[in-house]
Amino acid sequence: MLVVRRVVEAVVPARLGNGFRWLLASSWATNLSDGIAVAAGPLLVASLTTNPLLVALAALLRWAPQLAFGLWAGLLSDRLDRRRIVLVANAVRVGALGVLFGALVTDRVSVPVVLLTLALLATAEVFVDNTTETLTPMLVRREDLAIANARVLAGVITLNKLAGPALGAVLFAAGRSWPFATNTVLLAAGLLLVSRVSLPPRERESAGQHRDLRGDIGAGFHWAVRHPAVRTLCLTALFFNITYGAAWSILVLYAEARLGLGAVGFGLISTAMAAGGLLATVGYGWLTRRVSLGGIMRAGLIIETLTHLGLAVTTSPWVAAAILFGFGAHAFAWGTTALTIRQRAVPIYFQGRVNSIYGISAYGGLVVGAALGGPLVALLGMTGPFWFAFAGSALLVAVLWRQFGHLAHTEDPTPTPVPAGSATH
Template identity: 70%
Template sequence: MSRMIETVVPARLGTGYRWLLASSWATNLGDGVAVAAGPLLVASLTDNPFLVSLAALLRWAPPLVFGLYAGVLSDRLDRRRIVIAADVIRVLALVVLVVAIVTDRVSVVGVLVALGLLATAEVFADNTTATLTPMLVHRDDLAIANARMQTGFITLDQLAGPPIGAALFAAGAAWPFVTEAVLAAAGVLLVSRVVLPVREREPAETPTGVWRDMAEGFRWTVRHPAVRTLCLTILIFNVTFGAAWSVLVLYAEQRLGLGAVGFGLLTTVSAVGGLLGTALYGWITRRVSLGNVMRAGLIIETFTHLALALTTSAWLASLVFFVFGAHAFVWSTTSMTVRQRAVPTHLQGRVNSINTISVFGGLVVGSAIGGVLATHYGVTAPFWFAFVGSAVFVVLLWRELTRIAHADERSQAVAV
């Protein structure tokens, strides 16, 4: 057992990181349970499409609304306590929801409020958790540490969590939320064992207004060529990705001839590919520079859109989704590692939140474009748009990618 633990989480990463990883995995499993159980609970209370769609909106809106403020708080306050407080709020919200379900006093509005509160607390917990890893792990080990974090997200949040949540909901509407509450409580206990190194307050950390803190994070990001380009890359590629993926359920049905189960399997196949990508991440980065990893990833994403635009075969599409899943999580781990190495500790929260805004902002814009294109030109039009847009941007970005990956080796910070 000790040998397996050493393989999965090497001792050199430190005891604090092991507690943090265990907490992250526990809460990720709970989040995955909620991904399925939340919409199922809303759908069991109403068949109004607008109200059902609100369940999805309330999951994706909080990062855009609260992301920057979460970043400011994580740079101002004790980061471990922020994670604990966010998870405690989740536990309390879940307890209230479970009581309402058990006593048959649950309403659609009450469920939507609870789901929104859970998603908002998750923004603060996830943003701050991302700033803890570089405080606990040596910069040379950040790649493997982030890969282990991503492994938990894939296996627990995306693979295991949703089917467990659906099965628990079938057994009783309250059970998935009881389970999530227990997992969130476990996350609190585990992260409370983490001992952070003492942070010396930087001059830039002198207490100021929230808006000035946000502006400082933006200025630093804009003035740092590598991180600025990285955020722009994520923003633009999520526009193209969001355009294609916004009509994925229609694409699976109309183009590939798949039903609901088949559509679900496409997501599962992608997650399995992601699991393989994170498992091989250490092997890959020992043999390939981060710059070339990023180049290969963007080429894979570009040709993913082309392949899906051309094929009508569910089997070929599944293979494409598998490869794309591997790329997506290798890219995510690489992007996180590059950012953590380049950004000063006192700005980690704010710069991470700007990256989050780039991610979700791109998805929102892309989804709107995809819907319009599919309505007027057919279900494959968003994939053609994604292919052309991605190809153009790869050409424009090609020379910058190696500089992005290794800029932190030349300079750890840019003066604000």
């Protein structure tokens, strides 16, 4: 028992508070469920139809809800009880999966039922993810946000990106209903765990600033545009994801044609990227004690630019795997740092809307970039998207470099909350 307590203390220190521990456990359970669905959903559709449009639609439903509902998710999390939003959205996911599981075991499943379920799951996930990001700064002291976010994103990498899809494929091979039964159990566990979270009272906008829905959304955009650090983050997410999306949209084709890899080989180099992110979770605390947040972000710009260059020139799977390993570490550090900066800079009552604006910037860049990937291959060859990404990233580094001085954000617009269940210091 003592060993278990020491492990828990090392992973989630008591100073983060019991509320954050419950939230983290819920996040890990639901991220594993989401990772399973990433593999099991398309596999189920492909087992029901060979129509490529329907199979592609299943993949589209993974990211389209963020663009369609991201702003509304942010607005609701700023207006309503955030804990209740997470509970309701997770309950919707449990119910949708329960219906799909019932259809599977009674052999009444169809493509429309599966696609509708995937759409509901992805839409509810938008509300859960956006709102969960606003809960951490309500539960954790400002000075501990970096380590708290590192623990949350460690679960995203290990469970959602690394273990979840592999487990989903294995469970699907054992039986079509198994991954969705597992999903239901995990989401129900996440629902129960987050119900244990007790939130402190939060600061709200003054009564004189009350607006209609459109006015509230406009106020979020206005705040994000006027704040130098947040504006820089949103612009960087938009433009760097255009270059990233162009290259990564054809990564599977690049791995086959340029590196000579089959499906297993592609899976291994993808795993290398996740492994790099996992390593970064261990060293992130050490890094933030020695390098400023702005410095981490600037280094990330260089790493991402050189990643595209390295993949453009190499033909070695081993070199590509090493490059992707380093990129995975950068991606984790970048994501954790960007989230921490937003949580420190944005007032509690604006965090839902600003999170959604950042998310739309990131997903919008990915959509534009993915649309460019295929034409660039046709025009410039298989490495064309990577040369485009390298040139575009290098240009963006030059343009945005000075702006990253804004990211050394020190002002604290909201009082540091006292974590539930922990002593004050």
